[in-house]
Amino acid sequence: MAGKDLSYYRSQEYTVQLELDREDGSYFARVKELSGCMTCGSTLSEAVRNIEEAKEAWLETALSLGIPIPEPVRPVKTFADSIFKTAMAAFERALAGTEQESDCGSTDDCLPELPESDYSLAA
Numbered sequence: 001m002a003g004k005d006l007s008y009y010r011s012q013e014y015t016v017q018l019e020l021d022r023e024d025g026s027y028f029a030r031v032k033e034l035s036g037c038m039t040c041g042s043t044l045s046e047a048v049r050n051i052e053e054a055k056e057a058w059l060e061t062a063l064s065l066g067i068p069i070p071e072p073v074r075p076v077k078t079f080a081d082s083i084f085k086t087a088m089a090a091f092e093r094a095l096a097g098t099e100q101e102s103d104c105g106s107t108d109d110c111l112p113e114l115p116e117s118d119y120s121l122a123a
Contacts, residue, residue, distance in 0.1 A: 004069075009059045014072045016051050018044065033070045034058050044095060 015032040027047035030038035037058040041047030062069050 006059060006063055009063075009069055010056070012072045013074075014055065016048070016055075018047055018051075029054075031055050031058070033072050044092065 014034065017030050017032055019028045020026075021028060026040055026042050027044055028038070028040050029047040029051035031051065031054070034055065037051075037054055039047065039050040039054045041050045059069065061067075
């Protein structure tokens, strides 16, 4: 772990898991690799924003206390992951009211750039 600072860990792609609470419509979020790093939000975008802040605080605290920080799990990327991320991007645009029609075919050129972290949504 020598030489790894906050900038290093910020650049890593940790797995963020999001779960919808069907009773109240809120979202629970956690970083899979960082034990106890979790939060919630009343909307999907709020939960994503909150988990990024929680991850930052978790990493800062671990570094200051000398707690070992696990490396992110590197999942195997599949075509299904690309489809899911494309659907999530469309969902987030729709929530923000910015949904636009696309004239893309089924080529890789039409897939959005992937975010720094891997997000998964469980219902």
